[in-house]
Amino acid sequence: MPRKSLLKPALTTLFLLLLSSYFIFIAFFSPNPNLNSFVSRENVINSPTVKVYMYDLPRKFTYGVIESYAMARGGIKAPVDDDSLLTYPGNQHSAEWHLFSDLNRVDRVNSAVTRVFDPEQADLFYVPFFSSLSLVVNPIRPAATATEGRVVYNDEEMQEGLIGWLEEQGYWKRNNGWDHVFVCQDPNALFKVVDRVKNGVLLVSDFGRLGRDQASLVKDVILPYSHRIRSFGGDAGVESRESLLFFMGNRYRKEGGKVRDLLFQILGNEEGVTIKHGAQSRESRRAASLGMHTSKFCLHPAGDTPSACRLFDAIVSLCVPVIVSDYVELPFEDVIDYRKIAVFVDTSSAVKPGYLIKLLRRVSTERILEFQQELKKVKRYFEYEDPNGTVKEIWRQVSLKLPLIKLMINRDKRLVKREFPEPDCSCLCSNQSGIHTTL
Numbered sequence: 515m516p517r518k519s520l521l522k523p524a525l526t527t528l529f530l531l532l533l534s535s536y537f538i539f540i541a542f543f544s545p546n547p548n549l550n551s552f553v554s555r556e557n558v559i560n561s562p563t564v565k566v567y568m569y570d571l572p573r574k575f576t577y578g579v580i581e582s583y584a585m586a587r588g589g590i591k592a593p594v595d596d597d598s599l600l601t602y603p604g605n606q607h608s609a610e611w612h613l614f615s616d617l618n619r620v621d622r623v624n625s626a627v628t629r630v631f632d633p634e635q636a637d638l639f640y641v642p643f644f645s646s647l648s649l650v651v652n653p654i655r656p657a658a659t660a661t662e663g664r665v666v667y668n669d670e671e672m673q674e675g676l677i678g679w680l681e682e683q684g685y686w687k688r689n690n691g692w693d694h695v696f697v698c699q700d701p702n703a704l705f706k707v708v709d710r711v712k713n714g715v716l717l718v719s720d721f722g723r724l725g726r727d728q729a730s731l732v733k734d735v736i737l738p739y740s741h742r743i744r745s746f747g748g749d750a751g752v753e754s755r756e757s758l759l760f761f762m763g764n765r766y767r768k769e770g771g772k773v774r775d776l777l778f779q780i781l782g783n784e785e786g787v788t789i790k791h792g793a794q795s796r797e798s799r800r801a802a803s804l805g806m807h808t809s810k811f812c813l814h815p816a817g818d819t820p821s822a823c824r825l826f827d828a829i830v831s832l833c834v835p836v837i838v839s840d841y842v843e844l845p846f847e848d849v850i851d852y853r854k855i856a857v858f859v860d861t862s863s864a865v866k867p868g869y870l871i872k873l874l875r876r877v878s879t880e881r882i883l884e885f886q887q888e889l890k891k892v893k894r895y896f897e898y899e900d901p902n903g904t905v906k907e908i909w910r911q912v913s914l915k916l917p918l919i920k921l922m923i924n925r926d927k928r929l930v931k932r933e934f935p936e937p938d939c940s941c942l943c944s945n946q947s948g949i950h951t952t953l
Contacts, residue, residue, distance in 0.1 A: 564913040567636035607646035626913040646700035722819025739823035750886035758786035760809035806831035
């Protein structure tokens with residue numbers, strides 16, 4: 515009996531994987547070899563077909579979050595009457611702002627989704643809660659804020675309030691949330707309510723703190739962090755890149771990021787290597803820009819979760835990323851072959867004394883130039899400000915989920931009872947595969 519009870523989830527998983535692969539194959543491959551190029555297949559989508567309705571959330575979930583952040587840090591002294599006076603703070607999790615701003619533009623063209631203002635016309639419903647910013651609104655010393663007579667912001671209450679508001683909406687209840695899209699880019703964003711929104715399309719940076727029954731590559735989209743350093747404006751070349759390997763960031767991280775401390779110990783005295791401990795600040799970003807722009811390779815170890823923002827800083831710097839993170843998921847892998855732009859090293863090999871440096875010193879100048887040329891090709895995918903960049907690609911990725919969403923909606927409605935001893939594998943989590951050294 516136990517073996518038989520697990521058969522249905524396994525078959526469901528296999529069926530959905532094959533279905534997802536089929537739709538991706540049909541949408542993006544053709545007999546024309548020119549379409550199999552490394553760059554995006556933009557010509558496949560000539561006009562918007564997927565209709566998105568963006569909820570008009572109560573202000574406290576959008577501009578109110580920005581306002582609370584600014585007040586907590588002294589940027590403004592009191593609530594404002596004009597939302598245009600509010601500026602979303604620069605941080606690595608700003609995808610939520612860029613997507614919100616994009617849907618509010620009147621001059622949107624060549625996007626895979628079009629905004630509709632009648633929910634009856636919508637294929638998907640976008641929930642524009644600034645969940646990552648909400649997570650960090652509280653000032654460093656909330657007690658000081660309380661003594662000044664201000665109400666201390668509470669992210670958990672905001673999450674609960676959002677769900678309470680959603681559950682009153684007919685379109686949320688109609689399809690059990692399958693056709694709703696949430697951005698929760700910070701690994702802890704929406705942590706309190708993620709089980710209640712897990713049916714939806716989650717826009718995340720990785721699956722590090724999400725369960726197998728909450729997130730997967732089949733239904734969700736991996737987002738790049740916003741790069742925090744200036745892009746490199748020059749061409750491919752190694753003449754001005756005298757340093758072999760560069761890293762600047764927090765040395766001490768939790769969970770998978772513990773490899774950083776080991777790498778600091780191993781690489782700290784190696785010739786041609788710059789590895790520095792540094793927190794986020796304007797001065798640190800200037801130093802990181804200089805370091806990445808003058809180095810051949812940039813180290814990308816795991817952070818508290820498998821991904822970290824320095825990968826995307828490296829890409830826009832044309833500094834070849836060296837990825838040391840065994841379970842990392844990467845954005846837009848249907849159009850980007852990361853083997854052409856990065857070196858992958860498994861953690862156990864990377865922490866062997868001398869291994870990493872010997873590996874990188876063997877890379878020829880010609881190979882480094884090949885990496886850099888490919889980095890230039892894909893650089894725009896990681897530029898949120900580029901009209902043909904990150905936001906456009908995110909919406910394309912979201913649009914690809916629609917056939918699966920319709921399948922799950924119809925399947926959900928006809929299922930009367932589920933008797934699975936384990937979670938029904940309606941989605942496939944694939945962040946458990948190993949990583950291997952490639953050059």
